[in-house]
Amino acid sequence: MNSTIQNQLNHRSIRKFKDIPLTPDQINLLVDVARHTSTSSFMQSYSILSITDPEKKAKVAQIGNQNYIAECGHLFIMLADQHRNQLIAEEQDTDTEVLGSFDRFFVAATDAILAAQNIMIAAEAMGLGAVFLGSILNQVDQLIEIFNLPEHVVPVLGIAIGHPDQAPQLKPRLPRDIMHFENTYPKLENVCEALKDYDAIVHEYYDLRDANNRVDAFTTQIAKGMTRKHPGRMQLLKFYQGQGFIKY
Amino acid sequence: MNSTIQNQLNHRSIRKFKDIPLTPDQINLLVDVARHTSTSSFMQSYSILSITDPEKKAKVAQIGNQNYIAECGHLFIMLADQHRNQLIAEEQDTDTEVLGSFDRFFVAATDAILAAQNIMIAAEAMGLGAVFLGSILNQVDQLIEIFNLPEHVVPVLGIAIGHPDQAPQLKPRLPRDIMHFENTYPKLENVCEALKDYDAIVHEYYDLRDANNRVDAFTTQIAKGMTRKHPGRMQLLKFYQGQGFIKY
Numbered sequence: 071m072n073s074t075i076q077n078q079l080n081h082r083s084i085r086k087f088k089d090i091p092l093t094p095d096q097i098n099l100l101v102d103v104a105r106h107t108s109t110s111s112f113m114q115s116y117s118i119l120s121i122t123d124p125e126k127k128a129k130v131a132q133i134g135n136q137n138y139i140a141e142c143g144h145l146f147i148m149l150a151d152q153h154r155n156q157l158i159a160e161e162q163d164t165d166t167e168v169l170g171s172f173d174r175f176f177v178a179a180t181d182a183i184l185a186a187q188n189i190m191i192a193a194e195a196m197g198l199g200a201v202f203l204g205s206i207l208n209q210v211d212q213l214i215e216i217f218n219l220p221e222h223v224v225p226v227l228g229i230a231i232g233h234p235d236q237a238p239q240l241k242p243r244l245p246r247d248i249m250h251f252e253n254t255y256p257k258l259e260n261v262c263e264a265l266k267d268y269d270a271i272v273h274e275y276y277d278l279r280d281a282n283n284r285v286d287a288f289t290t291q292i293a294k295g296m297t298r299k300h301p302g303r304m305q306l307l308k309f310y311q312g313q314g315f316i317k318y
Numbered sequence: 319m320n321s322t323i324q325n326q327l328n329h330r331s332i333r334k335f336k337d338i339p340l341t342p343d344q345i346n347l348l349v350d351v352a353r354h355t356s357t358s359s360f361m362q363s364y365s366i367l368s369i370t371d372p373e374k375k376a377k378v379a380q381i382g383n384q385n386y387i388a389e390c391g392h393l394f395i396m397l398a399d400q401h402r403n404q405l406i407a408e409e410q411d412t413d414t415e416v417l418g419s420f421d422r423f424f425v426a427a428t429d430a431i432l433a434a435q436n437i438m439i440a441a442e443a444m445g446l447g448a449v450f451l452g453s454i455l456n457q458v459d460q461l462i463e464i465f466n467l468p469e470h471v472v473p474v475l476g477i478a479i480g481h482p483d484q485a486p487q488l489k490p491r492l493p494r495d496i497m498h499f500e501n502t503y504p505k506l507e508n509v510c511e512a513l514k515d516y517d518a519i520v521h522e523y524y525d526l527r528d529a530n531n532r533v534d535a536f537t538t539q540i541a542k543g544m545t546r547k548h549p550g551r552m553q554l555l556k557f558y559q560g561q562g563f564i565k566y
Contacts, residue, residue: 072321072443072444073320073321073322074321074322074325074439074440074443075347075351075440075443075444077322078351078354078436078439078440079350079351079354080354081354081355081356083356098494099323101494101498102327102494103323103326103327105491105492105494105497106326106327106328106329106491107329107435108329108331108438108449108450110450110452111452111543112489112536112539113539113540113543114491114492114497116497117497117498117499117503118497118498118499119498119499119500119501119503120498120499120500120501121500121501122500122501123501126501149503151497153503153506154496154497154506154509155540155543155544157506157507157509158509158510158513158537158540158541159540159541159544161508161509161510161537162510162537162538162541164541164542164544164545165544165545166544168544168545168546168547169544171547171551171552171554171555172554172555172558173455173548173551173552173554173555176427176455176474176554177452179424179427180431180452180474180475183427183428183431183432183435184431184432184434184435184438184450186432186435187355187431187432187434187435187436187439188326188435188439190356190432191322191326191435191436191439192322192323192326195320195322195323196320196323201356202356202358202432204358204359204425204428207421207424217501217502217503218502218503219503220503223503226428227428241360243353243354243362244353244362246346246349246350246353248402249353249362249364249365249366249399249402250349250365250366250367250368251365251366251367251368252367252368252369252370253367253368253369253370253371253374253465254465254466255365255367255397255401255465255466255467255468255471258401258402258405259405260409261402261405261406261409262406262409262410265406288360289406289409289410290410291360291361292361292403292406292407293406293407293410293412294412295359295361295403296403296407296412296413296414296416296417297412297413297416298416299416299419300421303419303421304419304421304566306419306420306421306424307419307420307421307564307566310420316555318552318555
């Protein structure tokens with residue numbers, strides 16, 4: 071098996087970093103990898119923000135309630151961006167009403183998210199570690215203000231990158247047969263029973279990681295997750311719509 | 319530079335495949351790579367459909383209006399999937415109302431899209447070629463029926479994979495300075511003028527690729543793209559909402 075796939079199968083999210091910033095060459099290389107990601111209809115409807123200002127990094131860490139964001143070697147925020155394309159079209163007197171459709175938001179978000187995974191792979195190939203930050207979605211209204219995002223630009227995912235200062239265990243994933251199907255979606259029944267062995271594996275993983283901390287099984291975590299309703303996340307659609315996206 | 323990053327910088331979408339199906343081992347390895355992708359809050363809110371039935375493949379090709387879909391060595395459809403998690407929670411008498419939020423759709427879609435890029439990288443590392451199929455979103459209502467997708471499951475991206483039967487040129491991407499910003503989103507002005515050199519490069523790329531076909535500059539393509547409104551794509555939000563997603 072080649073080293074690329076070996077690394078992919080060994081992916082760990084890194085949440086503790088040494089105090090070493092990424093070099094400009096490293097940052098440029100990661101952006102270049104992102105630039106070469108596939109993009110819907112060649113529209114390149116995304117942009118990347120590098121957050122180097124310590125105050126802004128601290129603010130993102132506070133919004134995400136994750137201190138390690140402030141301590142990472144480099145912080146990227148991936149943006150779904152139709153603003154550049156809007157200006158290009160308007161300079162040619164072309165109507166841009168379509169940017170209000172869900173479709174044009176979703177292709178832009180997809181571009182940004184595919185590029186994010188490409189950055190993750192490249193960072194790991196460079197011997198760095200990284201973690202995706204969905205937590206930046208906790209208060210999108212605040213990020214829009216902090217980063218001065220114009221109409222048709224929204225943050226979709228953060229990436230904290232750096233020199234790893236931890237070596238976490240590989241986290242056990244759902245068995246293949248409950249998430250990979252052929253030709254038709256099967257009728258799922260008694261899922262908790264079907265996941266009994268997996269639950270035991272997840273329980274053991276947490277037990278080994280930290281005997282004093284959460285030792286939930288997978289199915290228990292899923293049920294608990296349904297009751298978490300972060301107020302800012304419950305308004306995400308409204309914040310995206312405020313930027314001119316998803317009107318229909 | 320290591321081979322992983324070299325491959326990433328040399329990414330080409332492949333749209334012509336030899337008549338060789340992927341082996342079960344290859345498919346399982348690609349699914350295993352997907353399984354090891356980062357996932358929001360460890361919820362694993364996505365699934366993967368393998369389309370091996372020639373009739374169903376042909377139907378997807380027809381919906382996407384892309385014949386090469388029917389001719390690829392393997393076809394994956396990435397699903398944003400909260401159905402499995404819904405069942406897990408319901409079996410524990412937990413309310414799942416939150417699944418109607420945009421947030422819970424978006425984390426599921428993000429899981430699926432990150433995993434899609436991981437599959438792309440792995441396929442290329444295996445010497446295969448692939449192309450993402452945004453075109454599966456043209457008629458999501460039909461895919462829901464064909465694949466029997468339950469509530470809280472929607473297709474978000476297709477991947478056609480196979481043994482490459484073409485060697486396309488590297489497609490020139492937007493220059494770094496117009497898509498990578500630091501700390502704040504800049505005020506963009508005269509974008510077409512700023513992209514004049516890039517437009518010339520894109521024009522030359524198309525000219526070399528096919529002298530008889532489209533020789534648009536990038537900015538012209540963007541303007542034309544604003545006027546394309548595929549009827550099915552303009553209803554994408556409605557179809558996703560019909561599956562129980564994005565009610566607020």
